[in-house]
Amino acid sequence: MHSVPYGGRNEKRRYPTGMLPPPPRNNGWIDATEASAPALDPRLLEKLRDVVGVEHVIGDPDVMASYAVDWSGRFRGAASVVLRPGNGLEVAAVVDVCREAGVALVPQGGNTGLVGGGVPLHGEAVLSLRRLSRITDVDQVGGQFTAEAGVSVADVQTAAHAAGWDYGIDLGSRDSATVGGTIATNAGGLQVLRYGATRAQLLGVEAVFGTGATVSHLGGLTKDNTGYDLGGLLCGSEGTLGVVTAARLRLVPQTPERVVAVLGFASTSAAVETAFLLRQSLPDLHSLELFLEEGLALVCATSGLTPPFADGHRAYLLAEVASQRDPMPEVVEVLESVPWIDAVAVATEPARRAQLWRYRELHTEAVNTLGAPHKLDVTLPATALASFIDAVPGVVREVAPGATTWLFGHAADGNVHVNITGVEPDDLTVDERVLVFAAELGGSISAEHGIGRAKIHWLSLTRSPAEIHAMAAIKAALDPDGVLNPGVLLPLGPRPRGDQVAAG
Template sequence: MPVPAFPPLPPGFLDRLSSILGPRNLLTGGDATAPFLTDERRLFPGAAAAVACPGSTAEVSALVRACREAGVPIVPQGGNTGLVGGASAPAGSLLVNLRRMNRIRGVDPANATLTAEAGTVLATVQEAARDAGRLFPLSLASEGSAQIGGLLATNAGGINVLRHGNMRDLTLGIEAVMPDGRVLHGLGGLRKDNTGYDLRHLLIGSEGTLAILTAAVLRLSPLPRQRVTALVAVSGAAQALALLDLLRDRAGEALVAFEFMVQATVAMLVEAGHGFPVDPALPAFVLFDLTSADPEAPLAAQAEAILARAFDGGIVLDGTIGASEGQNRAMWDLRERLPEVQKHFGPSIKHDIAVAVSRIPDFLSRAGAACAAAMPGCRIVPFGHLGDGNLHYNLSPPDGMAPADFLARQGDINRIVHDIVHDLGGSISAEHGVGLMKRAELARYKDPVALDAMRAIKAALDPANLMNPGKLLP
């Protein structure tokens, strides 16, 4: 779906922005703006005439007021690591990148919170939490570049959602600039506040269509003192679920992450030259973490006992437990390399789906058969967060198929996969957002009552439709 275009910026508008930001923080011209106008997958190139880089909430407020008065659309942008075109800025819009707003405003160990500005990189937040003897548990492959504002805007997930939840669960307060330029002050960091509608949860996940998020109070957890990582082989998704049940029953809250890969996915790693510590010819694999804040807890013995029980019960076929943190990290590196490795096998048709955990085997069986029938020889490479029902269900082209011919089938394949997801009561977007890519799909699959309510909220808060127009809402 192409990015819409808007009228050119009005005369004198850039001069006004320059007076707000200072000329060094208003970027114009191809070389200066190009890095901000190319999305991660190079599918939705932007064309904004200018990139504004505010350094404070006051400057964001002034920018929004100026845009409102001039009728100029605004596209907020964080680390530009999104996969659905949510931060692509069309011609005639102003792209607002928050990279300069990168301060840790404070850490409150007693309240187990950290306050960070929207442009702060996730890895910086993780480090600040560790320095305070705490953990910020959100973890994903782009943590070295993804920014807090973008993670909030998409309600990002990652590998630790099973234990700690998405960004909504990890956020106790937000500061945001509303479409009229006023600032919403909500950084109290309270766990209980029943004084009306929860605007925090409304704005988180709204993909910049309702406000520009400028800061957040983030929930911290105890810092793990132990970690046990295991990579095991199973005969399929049903056995992976049996192992998940066993781990939940026996390890409880120690189970943090539970990732799933099929043999075809692992084969790509091996073909790309990466070693795999378990026989890669086995049908499917689970990678899981147990952690404990108690350095004396018998975590390793517990993991060994659980896996012994799983072996005896025929749930697990083979496996290995990391003997050091280096080995733990090496196993997780294999999982995190998967999106990059898939690029070596041509373009991919990607899906970010969620169904109830119990329905994962049914989804994989139905989607696998339907996609193989629709495109014989394609490589179906699902992987992801089975523990919370979210899979990245990706296809790579059959040998010899031209990339353009493969991508021309994307609409057909999306319809097959998403129809099955919908029939199973699932979601076509689990953690990546809707953006431009899935906006039209939303009209087919989203509850029409929910869509009407979303449109009413958008119209009430942003009647001029200047906040990231053309995204999310069909």
């Protein structure tokens, strides 16, 4: 087991400004287009074929290419091999074989992660979980079921509906993002204000640690205070501690009666103030999203959508209220009590509701049409949210005069997605400036996407040396050989031995 090199006990939190080493400039992990992966020893490949079957050990470079680039196109590497196990036992056997051989694994689900944590940037083997796609042990009375790691969020939602329930997680990447990936990133999304993030949906997990040990805790007890919450620990661990193979998911009651409203405001502060007021006065508030005039204009230009209002407004909120009874009277009463709302568009009918949602949901795709953006995902305390949003474009321009900043996010959670275009992919000065600014205002450098490889350099902005030391100690205990996602979330520990890598 390796020693833990990250800080000591009882160290004080470091103040961020001016105390960081210079940001890395493409230290090999962004757009490693030239990267090639080592060829693996044929005997090792044979062992892996015995475990998962010949057709699920993929070595064809054309097929492997799609596993080696992330959704945004910003992180691009090369895999030594792609492994596609079909069940938890095969996952355990793959981890064992690779650990023995000193071959690092990158677990991958839907590959929609945005921080470079799920792609092989150092020639690792990709462990794709997508074949683990069954939903079993549906408890219609208790409102829970077991979903394997590769089931998409959309399929979990559909199965929950069929069982008479709903699922508490929804996000724009729902058709591709998987149960395993959303657990590994503790994904948030559009309903966090009502149901919490993914960790709050977990009643138990099954996973294979880096040690090769399998833990399976899928009994589904709502209350179970018997020691460490290993499922909760795996949540947000970004594939660095264990490979999630299945989860017991808590379902939520259906709320079929829905109202969606898009509201226009003259200022960001008016929108933010209203967001917190709606949260307080609408108990059935389901989602509350924020976007700005320039983002809306880009969405309309790239998608052909007509803007929601004839006049433009500085800031917009999208609110969804969902209940088992018609929430419209309550919504009207509350909106009428807020005199500074300048424009309102309301929909109850599903197709029109979906249309209003497109103004918010198409932001990520619209920004991507301008080239791979620098994507930062920060949370601010409620009191600092409006001033952060207003100030951050200027903060960006100070270090990158030609850059454009696009801001949108989950208003009720204080979560802003900061997308910056017009900056070279490997110039991280702008990332650092924004993250330091968020930390200075008491925020976090990752609200929901995680640290991955993209933000590893700045973890100390919002986590103390003692916290990072504790995380590294957990990593050392559960993945002592550093076989799972080395270099993600925490700086590289010991490298896998690589003695099964063929020479030449």
